[in-house]
Amino acid sequence: MDLADEMKCNVPAFSGNRVNLEKHVLKSLAEKEDFDSFITYITQPRTQLQTFIKEEVQKYIFTKQKDRALTILKKNVNDINKHVSQALFTATSKVQEKGGDINMWVEEFSSFLKEHLTLGTISCQNFGDIKEFSFLKEEIEKGLTSIMEEMSCISLEKMKDFRLQPDQILIDQLCKCCWVTCPFCAALCTNTLENHDPDDHNVPFHRSVAVNGVHYKNTKIMSIEFCTTEVASNRSFYPDEVSEKLIPFKKYRTAGPMFKKWEITPDGSKLPFWKWFVCQFQKQLEDHYDLKFEGNGQIPREWKSHTKAQAIESLDKM
Numbered sequence: 001m002d003l004a005d006e007m008k009c010n011v012p013a014f015s016g017n018r019v020n021l022e023k024h025v026l027k028s029l030a031e032k033e034d035f036d037s038f039i040t041y042i043t044q045p046r047t048q049l050q051t052f053i054k055e056e057v058q059k060y061i062f063t064k065q066k067d068r069a070l071t072i073l074k075k076n077v078n079d080i081n082k083h084v085s086q087a088l089f090t091a092t093s094k095v096q097e098k099g100g101d102i103n104m105w106v107e108e109f110s111s112f113l114k115e116h117l118t119l120g121t122i123s124c125q126n127f128g129d130i131k132e133f134s135f136l137k138e139e140i141e142k143g144l145t146s147i148m149e150e151m152s153c154i155s156l157e158k159m160k161d162f163r164l165q166p167d168q169i170l171i172d173q174l175c176k177c178c179w180v181t182c183p184f185c186a187a188l189c190t191n192t193l194e195n196h197d198p199d200d201h202n203v204p205f206h207r208s209v210a211v212n213g214v215h216y217k218n219t220k221i222m223s224i225e226f227c228t229t230e231v232a233s234n235r236s237f238y239p240d241e242v243s244e245k246l247i248p249f250k251k252y253r254t255a256g257p258m259f260k261k262w263e264i265t266p267d268g269s270k271l272p273f274w275k276w277f278v279c280q281f282q283k284q285l286e287d288h289y290d291l292k293f294e295g296n297g298q299i300p301r302e303w304k305s306h307t308k309a310q311a312i313e314s315l316d317k318m
């Protein structure tokens with residue numbers, strides 16, 4: 001078992017799909033009350049999720065499970081040693097048995113290793129004038145011993161030089177899904193397939209569109225509505241900054257390609273997390289978007305009643 005697998009079992013953020021990962025990212029950002037990272041999450045969700053994976057892997061390897069991580073790493077090094085020694089033995093005896101040449105030896109050696117390790121093609125150029133396979137075997141064994149001596153002092157810091165790092169493995173596994181965001185609130189589609197045509201994009205919980213800086217046209221007034229309430233209303237919207245044509249929310253799919261493939265189910269679901277978020281970062285959101293929560297965009301009194309703990313707890317419904 002490698003480190004990435006081990007973390008998938010032991011780190012709750014890594015033991016599910018991307019929605020689960022997202023939930024842990026939001027929890028961690030809320031705990032830290034880190035507005036700037038929230039903005040990165042809203043505008044570039046993939047970047048923020050990858051940063052989170054990298055930070056958690058660092059924490060796991062260098063603090064929480066340092067000894068365990070080192071044990072796995074050393075075991076992997078020993079396995080490599082074992083495979084190379086076996087390949088040396090197998091290739092040499094096969095070639096001696098069949099009276100083969102150096103090309104056959106290299107062929108046998110690499111095909112044995114390929115079953116166990118990922119490696120590039122071994123070049124025969126430097127072996128051209130070698131006739132004695134037992135000599136070659138000895139030379140390689142000598143080399144291997146010195147490599148193994150070096151590897152036995154391997155440290156976790158050195159792991160950074162490895163080709164496939166555990167954080168990259170986790171990123172590849174957890175980030176393989178749809179990344180399309182809701183045109184109103186910027187929530188991520190939760191489909192686990194990267195391309196799920198002809199199925200529409202979907203997310204169980206939309207947000208207050210204030211999260212995405214949506215405002216009333218030609219004003220500095222923030223809209224605080226949730227997309228799920230808007231699409232049930234008789235109100236209308238402008239699909240973008242320059243558009244002069246109002247589209248009824250009930251016909252939002254006709255507003256353009258960004259809207260066409262989204263299935264936004266009209267309902268009253270409002271995750272307390274986003275109410276808390278808007279209240280908690282009211283000032284920062286106003287400054288960031290250069291907008292105001294006033295008039296139609298005034299924050300309802302009820303929203304302010306949610307504590308941070310309740311907000312975080314509500315994420316479990318995601």
Ligand SMILES: [Zn+2]
Pocket residue numbers: 182183184185186187206207227228
């Ligand atoms: Zn939405």
Ligand SMILES: [Zn+2]
Pocket residue numbers: 178179180189190191196200201202
């Ligand atoms: Zn999607």
